[in-house]
Amino acid sequence: MNKRLKDRGDEIYDILIETLEGRKWHYDAHKEDNVVLFTLSNSEKNYSLRYVIRVIDELELIEVYLPMSFLVPEEKRTDFAIALCQTNYRLVDGHYVLDMTDGQICFKMGCSYHDNLIGEELFGYLIDFSYCVVDAHNDMLCGLNDEKITLKEYIGLLYRNEQ
Amino acid sequence: MVDDKVTQAKRVFDTICAALDDRKFNYVKNEDELAVEFTVSGEDLDMPMRIKPNMGVQSVILTSVIGLTVPEYRRTDVALAIIGINNLIPNGFFVFDTVGGEIVFKIATGYVECLLGKGQIQSMIDTACEVVETYNDRFLFLIKDMVSLRDFFKIDS
Numbered sequence: 212m213n214k215r216l217k218d219r220g221d222e223i224y225d226i227l228i229e230t231l232e233g234r235k236w237h238y239d240a241h242k243e244d245n246v247v248l249f250t251l252s253n254s255e256k257n258y259s260l261r262y263v264i265r266v267i268d269e270l271e272l273i274e275v276y277l278p279m280s281f282l283v284p285e286e287k288r289t290d291f292a293i294a295l296c297q298t299n300y301r302l303v304d305g306h307y308v309l310d311m312t313d314g315q316i317c318f319k320m321g322c323s324y325h326d327n328l329i330g331e332e333l334f335g336y337l338i339d340f341s342y343c344v345v346d347a348h349n350d351m352l353c354g355l356n357d358e359k360i361t362l363k364e365y366i367g368l369l370y371r372n373e374q
Numbered sequence: 375m376v377d378d379k380v381t382q383a384k385r386v387f388d389t390i391c392a393a394l395d396d397r398k399f400n401y402v403k404n405e406d407e408l409a410v411e412f413t414v415s416g417e418d419l420d421m422p423m424r425i426k427p428n429m430g431v432q433s434v435i436l437t438s439v440i441g442l443t444v445p446e447y448r449r450t451d452v453a454l455a456i457i458g459i460n461n462l463i464p465n466g467f468f469v470f471d472t473v474g475g476e477i478v479f480k481i482a483t484g485y486v487e488c489l490l491g492k493g494q495i496q497s498m499i500d501t502a503c504e505v506v507e508t509y510n511d512r513f514l515f516l517i518k519d520m521v522s523l524r525d526f527f528k529i530d531s
């Protein structure tokens with residue numbers, strides 16, 4: 212591995228740790244992989260959002276993943292593919308990914324730090340923005356998975372919530 | 375605070391223009407929207423691109439609209455293809471309007487309190503070109519029923 216990229220990756224990882232320390236949050240740090248895991252709870256809605264943040268040295272990339280708490284059963288994955296495409300189309304930044312093999316949905320945000328001097332504020336933005344997005348869609352996606360709403364209703368809600 | 379956001383967005387806009395000047399690209403500036411539009415000629419297609427800083431989220435966003443409208447009867451397969459592709463691309467992603475049939479490649483970089491250089495903008499353009507060139511024909515083949523969804527992922531780039 213290119214030493215410059217490795218050193219830069221370590222530097223970015225340290226900024227991530229400083230961000231979480233500054234917020235006095237509990238986290239699991241995996242320095243060997245430049246990965247940090249933590250959970251944020253929404254006490255009002257009684258659910259938690261898990262975060263996986265990874266600094267990828269060789270790509271000079273920060274990846275933020277928020278895995279959803281449920282797996283989509285196989286027979287519903289096509290509907291979810293359509294629902295998530297439409298959701299992503301309307302998002303300003305970040306996107307949902309769905310693993311068609313196991314039904315895991317994650318919200319993902321990437322941010323390159325190639326020729327980009329970043330600080331704690333950027334990590335703060337990535338964490339806060341992804342929280343807001345998932346918080347806005349969590350109930351709707353759960354509703355679609357639990358068959359409380361249809362795909363058509365889900366898409367209708369996306370449009371309605373924007374107005 | 376709003377002034378800070380405007381100032382930072384203008385600085386990013388200047389960096390975008392400088393990055394394109396370095397590459398000697400012809401581009402159209404929209405100073406009101408702080409947006410820049412240009413076309414990159416690839417090996418076998420022209421790729422329209424638009425870059426602009428989004429003041430609301432403080433990200434610089436590049437979009438490249440794929441010049442195909444997906445007919446209604448192929449939209450489910452295209453949605454499944456895009457969901458699959460987005461698991462493979464490390465940076466950037468495709469979005470698909472399942473209602474209108476438009477496919478767009480998008481890549482974003484946050485600039486909150488950052489010092490964003492020309493190299494970042496050029497890297498975003500290079501990534502967009504590489505990904506769009508890889509998948510453009512595949513989308514066309516899929517839409518025209520020339521490949522199945524299963525074979526879509528087997529085509530050599």
